[in-house]
Amino acid sequence: MKDLVLIGGGHSHAIVLKMFGMKPLPGVRLTLISDVLQAPYSGMLPGHVAGFYDYDECHIDLRSLAEFAGCHILVDRAIAIDFNKNLVICQTFPPVNFDVLSVDIGSTPSTLSVPGAAEYAIAAKPVPEFLDSWNQLISQRQNHPEKPLRIAIVGGGAGGVELALNMQSRLTKFGNGLYNGFNGF
Numbered sequence: 001m002k003d004l005v006l007i008g009g010g011h012s013h014a015i016v017l018k019m020f021g022m023k024p025l026p027g028v029r030l031t032l033i034s035d036v037l038q039a040p041y042s043g044m045l046p047g048h049v050a051g052f053y054d055y056d057e058c059h060i061d062l063r064s065l066a067e068f069a070g071c072h073i074l075v076d077r078a079i080a081i082d083f084n085k086n087l088v089i090c091q092t093f094p095p096v097n098f099d100v101l102s103v104d105i106g107s108t109p110s111t112l113s114v115p116g117a118a119e120y121a122i123a124a125k126p127v128p129e130f131l132d133s134w135n136q137l138i139s140q141r142q143n144h145p146e147k148p149l150r151i152a153i154v155g156g157g158a159g160g161v162e163l164a165l166n167m168q169s170r171l172t173k174f175g176n177g178l179y180n181g182f183n184g185f
């Protein structure tokens with residue numbers, strides 16, 4: 001038996017799990033280490049921000065996907081790799097042995113190297129943190145719709161444009177005329 005360990009349960013490894021479920025590899029034991037059980041599907045994230053999709057519709061349930069793939073899932077954060085002993089060191093659980101390791105923990109915008117970003121900006125990734133902040137902002141709007149609000153988006157790529165349009169769509173639903181709009185990209 002070879003131990004194939006996947007770190008990160010995002011888009012890439014979700015596809016690996018699906019492929020394994022459809023066509024298992026004999027002699028390979030799969031383990032997934034993921035710090036979340038619900039993996040956000042970012043293609044639908046802007047639509048969720050607008051309120052078109054609910055949480056479940058735009059998240060991948062990693063537990064059922066792992067079950068389909070015959071994969072052991074460990075909900076934990078990988079914090080180090082010991083290449084001498086072929087071990088993944090986890091935050092909570094004991095080290096996980098591997099023969100083959102795939103690390104795909106996605107990307108996170110750097111906030112520390114941009115002055116002011118850590119204080120004022122909300123990064124689009126990690127998505128769970130972004131959604132927490134967005135939901136907080138929405139409930140503040142519901143409680144205090146009279147407060148003026150201005151949002152600036154940093155980054156005018158496809159993701160930034162999608163988020164801008166969908167945030168605007170959601171915020172204008174409050175319909176009180178006090179939403180001041182975006183500062184641009």
Ligand SMILES: Cc1cc2nc3c(=O)[nH]c(=O)nc-3n(C[C@H](O)[C@H](O)[C@H](O)COP(=O)(O)OP(=O)(O)OC[C@H]3O[C@@H](n4cnc5c(N)ncnc54)[C@H](O)[C@@H]3O)c2cc1C
Nearest residue numbers: 008009010011012033034035042043077078105106124159
């Ligand atoms: C608003 C927005 C819209 C987008 N729309 C699209 C689109 O329409 N089409 C498209 O192709 N792409 C889109 N993208 C880009 C897409 O999200 C990425 O290309 C894709 O997520 C990369 O997949 P990944 O598996 O590398 O990483 P991710 O999907 O980011 O997954 C990484 C996973 O690893 C986990 N993780 C991180 N650190 C650890 C650790 N130490 N231990 C264990 N687990 C860990 C994270 O929690 C996460 O679940 C969009 C991105 C954004 C922000």
